[in-house]
Amino acid sequence: MATLRHEFYETDERLTLSIFDKGADPAQVSVKFDSRRFTYQNGEKELVLEPLKGQIDPEKSEYTVGKVKVEVRLHKMVLGRWGVLVGDSPDVLSNAPASFTPTPTASTAEARKRKNWDGITKAILESDKPVTSDDDPNAGGDATVNEFFQKLYGDADEDTRRAMMKSYVESGGTTLSTNWDEVRKAPVEVKPPEGSEWKKWAA
Known part of the structure; x- marks a missing residue:
C-alpha cells in the first residue's frame, strides 16, 4: 500500500x-x-x-x-506539545493516580510561578504569633518584633510592601528591603550575618 x-x-x-x-x-x-x-x-x-x-x-x-x-x-x-507525531515515550496516564489532572499550559504554568506577595504577606501576618523571649532572645519590651514588622508594613506603600515581602521570603529572612525597583529584577540572595552560616531547616 x-x-x-x-x-x-x-x-x-x-x-x-x-x-x-x-x-x-x-x-x-x-x-x-x-x-x-x-x-x-x-x-x-x-x-x-x-x-x-x-x-x-x-x-x-x-x-x-x-x-x-x-x-x-x-x-x-494530556495538555502539552508533542513535537513529533510518533514516539516510543511512556504513557503518562498509565501510572497516573485517580486524582491526576492534565499538565497546565505554558501560560498557566507561568502564571502559577508568579508569587502573590500580598497574599503571602497576609498569610504570614495572620499566622504569626507574638514573638516571646523563648522564641527570640532579642524580643521583649513593650513591642515585639512581629508588632514592629506589622507597623512598618502597615505604614508602607504598595511597592514597598512587595519589596519587603519578596526580599524577606527569598532571602530566608536574612534581608529586608524596601526598594521594589531593585528587588523585582532578580531573586534576593541569602545573606546571613557575618560569621554565621545559613541552613535551610527540614520540614
Missing part, C-alpha cells in the same frame, strides 16, 4: 493532521482512533501512526474529508 503524504500542527489541547489524499470519497475512507494509534485507509492508500507520541481521546477526536486533503483532529488526553 502507498503511504500518504501528511503534515501536522498542534496546540496544547489538540493536534491537527492533514492527510493529502486528493479527491477522496468519504464513503470509501476508513479512519480508526485508538489511544496510542491512528489508522487511515482509502482503498490501496493507507497511513498508520503508531505509537502516537501521546495518548488521545478517541471519543473526542474527529476528521473531515475535503477535496484536496483529509483533516484529522486528535484530541490530547
